[in-house]
Amino acid sequence: MAQHQINYASSAGLPIALTSVDKLVNWGRSNSLWPLTYGLACCAIEMMASGASRYDFDRMGTIFRASPRQADVMILAGTLSKKHSEFARRLYDQMTEPKWVISMGSCANTGGMFNTYATVQGVDRIIPVDIYLPGCAPRPETLQYAMMMLQKKIRRESANMNNNTKQNLRLV
Amino acid sequence: MRKYTPKDNVQGKSYYTDRFWVAPRVPRTTLEEGSHFAKVVETLGEFSKESYIEVKQLIVHIDVKEVVNVMKLLKESCGYTQCSEQSAVDYLAQDGEFELFYQMLNITEALRVRVVCRIKKGEAVESISELFKSALFAEREVFDMFGIKINNHPFLKRILMPEDWEGHPLLKTYPMIGDEFASWYEVDKIFGKEYRDVIGPENRDQSKIERYDTKRFSRVGYEVPFDADISNGEKEQAIEYSETILVDYTTSSKQLDERR
Numbered sequence: 138m139a140q141h142q143i144n145y146a147s148s149a150g151l152p153i154a155l156t157s158v159d160k161l162v163n164w165g166r167s168n169s170l171w172p173l174t175y176g177l178a179c180c181a182i183e184m185m186a187s188g189a190s191r192y193d194f195d196r197m198g199t200i201f202r203a204s205p206r207q208a209d210v211m212i213l214a215g216t217l218s219k220k221h222s223e224f225a226r227r228l229y230d231q232m233t234e235p236k237w238v239i240s241m242g243s244c245a246n247t248g249g250m251f252n253t254y255a256t257v258q259g260v261d262r263i264i265p266v267d268i269y270l271p272g273c274a275p276r277p278e279t280l281q282y283a284m285m286m287l288q289k290k291i292r293r294e295s296a297n298m299n300n301n302t303k304q305n306l307r308l309v
Numbered sequence: 310m311r312k313y314t315p316k317d318n319v320q321g322k323s324y325y326t327d328r329f330w331v332a333p334r335v336p337r338t339t340l341e342e343g344s345h346f347a348k349v350v351e352t353l354g355e356f357s358k359e360s361y362i363e364v365k366q367l368i369v370h371i372d373v374k375e376v377v378n379v380m381k382l383l384k385e386s387c388g389y390t391q392c393s394e395q396s397a398v399d400y401l402a403q404d405g406e407f408e409l410f411y412q413m414l415n416i417t418e419a420l421r422v423r424v425v426c427r428i429k430k431g432e433a434v435e436s437i438s439e440l441f442k443s444a445l446f447a448e449r450e451v452f453d454m455f456g457i458k459i460n461n462h463p464f465l466k467r468i469l470m471p472e473d474w475e476g477h478p479l480l481k482t483y484p485m486i487g488d489e490f491a492s493w494y495e496v497d498k499i500f501g502k503e504y505r506d507v508i509g510p511e512n513r514d515q516s517k518i519e520r521y522d523t524k525r526f527s528r529v530g531y532e533v534p535f536d537a538d539i540s541n542g543e544k545e546q547a548i549e550y551s552e553t554i555l556v557d558y559t560t561s562s563k564q565l566d567e568r569r
Contacts, residue, residue: 220471222495248513254478254487255470257495258511 162296166209166235168198173208175228178215180242182276187277195251199209199284205231210287213264216244216258229264235298237291239283240266243273317402318481335474337361349387353379366421373409373434379422380411380437389413389422392441395448397455401430407457409434433458454479473498486513510536519549 148149176184188194202208205228217225229238240260243249246269248258260266267290270283325498328365338349339361350360359370371379381409383389391497394412404427411424412463428434436459438444448459450470456477459465466472475490486492492511521540523533533539 217489219494223498223538226499248511252486252513254483254485254491258513262508262511263495 156225159296160292163292163294166296167291169246169285170197170199170210170284170291171202171208172199172210172212172239173228173232174201174203175211175225176214177217177221177225178242178244180214180245183274183277184212184214184241184280187280188298192277197281197284197288205229206233208232209235210237210239210284211264212239212241213245213260213266214241216249216251217260218255219257220255222257222263222264225260226263237267237287238264239268239270239280239287241270241280241283242275243271246271247277249273315402319484320481334364337363340367345420346422349383349422352382352386354381366423368423368425371424371426373428373432376409376411376424376426376547377435377437377440380413380440383413383422383424384440386413387422388417390416392437392443392447393421395437395444395451397428397451397457397479399455399479402481405429407455409451409457410438428457433460436462438462453477456480547563 154181186192188199194200197269199210205211209232211229211232213225238260240246244251244256245260246260248256250273252258257263268283270279272279275283319564340350346362350357350369351365353371355368356371356375357369358372361368369379380392392411393414394410396410398408398410405512406427406429409426409428413422413424415421415523426434433565434457436444436448438448439461445462445464446468448462449465451457452459452465453467453469454477467474470478471494474494476488487494493502496502496508500508521538523539524536528539
């Protein structure tokens with residue numbers, strides 16, 4: 138007795154699933170978000186904990202990559218100093234499109250408690266940010282939640298990045 | 310006419326001051342006859358302009374031109390083989406001078422000497438990196454943070470700030486949140502000056518908490534309605550200090566004696 142049976146009344150009588158190109162592409166993009174291994178300060182410790190076995194980022198398809206050429210997401214984890222801002226922007230520019238940015242922690246969001254001459258007062262001054270993640274430092278669960286929010290955002294977007302109304306600071 | 314405010318010290322003052330905390334003053338003692346420090350001062354001879362002991366350390370004031378000679382004597386004749394720290398203090402507003410200091414360590418005696426000298430703005434000091442390699446980085450830091458030039462340094466460039474930075478951040482005339490150059494540094498460098506209008510000025514939080522402001526801050530410990538007046542007719546009062554307490558750091562000695 139064959140247990141499996143095709144329901145000829147639905148799915149046009151064939152074992153197929155119908156979808157749009159946008160959904161298919163975004164399904165792939167959102168479930169294989171590869172962040173750049175880029176820790177700037179103490180938030181990086183939480184980011185490392187998120188990647189390690191207890192919190193296990195891998196189960197979400199989030200695998201840290203050590204090269205900007207292979208990464209989709211830049212997690213700016215920590216205080217960005219003015220001296221380093223140039224290199225952060227260069228790493229962002231080296232990432233291939235499509236790319237997303239998570240600003241992790243108070244320091245990356247606003248400069249945090251470092252109201253000084255040497256700290257960039259919010260990374261969105263130099264890099265367009267998708268998700269602002271509050272906390273000092275955010276727990277690994279918070280970073281996981283941010284990643285899930287980013288997945289949601291990607292699933293809403295168009296597969297053609299030119300159609301998205303993302304404000305991007307490009308060099309003219 | 311606008312009210313004149315002095316520009317020689319623009320460092321922000323702390324808005325919070327503990328009213329019971331008094332900065333301790335360290336007592337100074339004179340040298341004991343026949344002690345190790347007395348021998349050090351004797352070896353230095355005329356170089357030592359003033360010497361006393363603070364917190365079991367010998368402080369020697371010297372002339373800035375004699376730095377290398379004094380270091381050589383300390384290293385070769387007195388056994389001070391390490392220069393553990395070297396930096397400066399900005400006294401430009403007060404005296405028109407920097408105070409340069411060198412912290413020396415004698416490992417066999419477990420004793421420290423601080424060599425202190427005064428240097429005017431624009432003057433240069435001779436490098437001691439020939440005697441102590443540790444001074445290479447320390448002198449670069451002095452140059453970076455205070456703008457004091459070091460003669461005969463093999464590689465004198467900024468160590469902490471970027472090479473194209475303007476200004477010396479540890480000067481009292483340098484504002485804590487940076488000058489105009491500092492506030493636009495990353496924008497100018499990455500996008501160019503024409504992008505200043507696009508990105509806009511920095512939005513800095515001064516993080517000041519007004520004591521009686523119930524609009525923007527909630528009370529800790531007891532709840533009050535939004536925008537309630539909780540001052541009870543009291544005006545902001547200046548902070549009063551208790552009498553100066555002298556803390557004697559020299560009486561108790563712990564680990565060094567036991568180690569011997």
